[in-house]
Amino acid sequence: MSPTAGRQKLSRRERNEEVRRSLFKAAGDIVGERGYEEASISRITERAGVALGTFYNHFASRQELLDQLLPTIGEEMIEFIRQRTLDVRPERERELARFRAFFEFLVENPGFLRILNEAEFSAPDAYRQHIENVSLPYHRILRRARAAGEIRSFTDAELEAVVHILIGARSYLSQRYSYAKDGARLPDEAMFDAYAKLLIGGLFEETQP
Amino acid sequence: MSPTAGRQKLSRRERNEEVRRSLFKAAGDIVGERGYEEASISRITERAGVALGTFYNHFASRQELLDQLLPTIGEEMIEFIRQRTLDVRPERERELARFRAFFEFLVENPGFLRILNEAEFSAPDAYRQHIENVSLPYHRILRRARAAGEIRSFTDAELEAVVHILIGARSYLSQRYSYAKDGARLPDEAMFDAYAKLLIGGLFEETQP
Amino acid sequence: MSPTAGRQKLSRRERNEEVRRSLFKAAGDIVGERGYEEASISRITERAGVALGTFYNHFASRQELLDQLLPTIGEEMIEFIRQRTLDVRPERERELARFRAFFEFLVENPGFLRILNEAEFSAPDAYRQHIENVSLPYHRILRRARAAGEIRSFTDAELEAVVHILIGARSYLSQRYSYAKDGARLPDEAMFDAYAKLLIGGLFEETQP
């Protein structure tokens, strides 16, 4: 009897996939903690518990892996938010729920912010892809809400700008409130209230007598 | 009259300052074009037209120079915006003018965006300083406008969040519309309109029948 | 029979060890000829016939290798002397034999002196270790000889001082007589005689009428 009998012996294919996953996870952890720059092959493979050369059996280059990080985790984020806001209506409330869900995702994935933000420079293709992955559905959602009369009068092009404003808002607020370094403030209700008020009613008084 | 008055050759002091400035400019250009990572001493000095060792006669380390880039150019940006929006009233219009002025500054300083955004990771002290330099006066402005009745009902903490939302909006919109790579769209009126509508009236309809 | 038995090509393991040894030898040669200061990585690797980067596959740092030089060769010296003086009695004669053997070792290892003497400043940990490696057994030998009545009246602390006197004597005499630079004198019988007389009878007349 083989020494590994009894356990579900992994097939060659499965083992392969397992090593790949461990490399991917190691890279994500390192980038999340220390940034793309520090994610050297030797650090990644050491963390993954495989030999350095093994890396190149699974990825063509360092950049190839790095370029997969954000899209992959980004999809998880999108799905996470979708799942948490599935039944919320009307769209106004749903958007606020999405905003909250984003911060919940950050709490569960503290490395994501760094993977996301540094990608703009360290994995630009991945970054563009991710922004598109996020903004396209977002744009669609807003157009639908407009069709349903839930949104004020914005043109398509304006809604596209709005999408980037909303994404930018998330991003900067998360920087400010979520970086957990030595006692930074956690996101607070004021932030959620501010976001809600801005989206519903705007910042400035409309009437100037 | 100073002994060096007239069209004298540059004094020792002036020459020194000139070299320093050329190193600073070279570094700013390189970071703006290719990022902090690529701003190696050898590239900087080559661009500045001095020997490599000369760098260390003017800056104690690579990081020291890099840390001065954003605060210096950031102050220029702040002053640029201030000058362009000095007389605009009411605050609502002034904020829109500031927003426009920011994009005008970007047009004149195409490298600034990269210097700013990458600084979060490559010059974190400088980044924190800059964000503070921008957000503190911004927060004050909004509180004053609120006192003047120009702003809707926001608490202080909410206004602080608003500041970061507005800064984040600028940042993401500029990414989307200003990166001049291969024919990206220039900022268009839709963007300004969207920004204006969002700030004045918000995104969603307030009344849900 | 092992699969690599016979005149097989060197195994991976053996090749690895061979490169390491060649780096070690190159470093020892360079330090012996030109001093620690001159033992740069590039010189060492050039002499060893490998690429510069290869060095760091075998040693964590320049200092790590340099710190191994003296202890390794120092042990060889100790063993060399031990082997050559194994059967000499009494202790008085044995000490003289050790003294001679030390100079014989120097003739066969002309670089050793420099590796030893410069280590005090360039590899201080190694130096301390070596001095201890030499002086501890030396001290023990002298105490035993004293117990056997072969040594005059010295306390333990005095014998420890004697050890350093003897080591220092070797060291300075070797400097004077062995440095092979441009025709320096070889160690001569006068030196051995002086050493013998000093140890047996001392320098000064004891009786002053």
Added chain:
Amino acid sequence: MSPTAGRQKLSRRERNEEVRRSLFKAAGDIVGERGYEEASISRITERAGVALGTFYNHFASRQELLDQLLPTIGEEMIEFIRQRTLDVRPERERELARFRAFFEFLVENPGFLRILNEAEFSAPDAYRQHIENVSLPYHRILRRARAAGEIRSFTDAELEAVVHILIGARSYLSQRYSYAKDGARLPDEAMFDAYAKLLIGGLFEETQP
């Protein structure tokens, strides 16, 4: 009235000499504390309180200054020992007094040991000069003592070897007992007693039945 009137205004010549001395002192201090390696021109001039370029108005090169350090301070040492042992008789006692005076000099000049020992490699010409400065008079002294019947039967060549044995003994004992790093033992009486016994009577019993 000139601002410096009243004080003995230094002549140009005196000022020059003063700067030179301050450079010399700075270099000696640095080498004593941190070694020749660390004695860079910039460190020396900074410590001396003059501009870097000033160095080359007083010394042709770094090595030139470094080469003067040991001979100069070495002469001070020789004179120090001479003064302290002028009247001691007989020679046997005088030699012990010289040995003690050497250690007294070290206490007053804690940097000397490093200047001396590192010189072998960092200022070899200076080192050879110093050893000669010390050993030639030493040899003469011993020959005279021999002529006076105070010394046992040694040939000239043997006495020369003895000189180096005695110098080596000093050097190693001082290393062992005088380096003041974190609580190293101070030279103790055992050391002086051991030295005395070795010189008067030797180490081993002469008679072996």
Added chain:
DNA sequence: AATGAATGAGCTTTCATTCAT
């Protein structure tokens, strides 16, 4: 597929020396 040594270009920094002011 897994391994890990080999490679060499690249990095930041230090430094003795020169030289115009």
Added chain:
DNA sequence: AATGAATGAAAGCTCATTCAT
């Protein structure tokens, strides 16, 4: 004589990638 910026070679070390085993 004093100054201090300019120079460029050299240092130790890192790293993505290759490739023989």
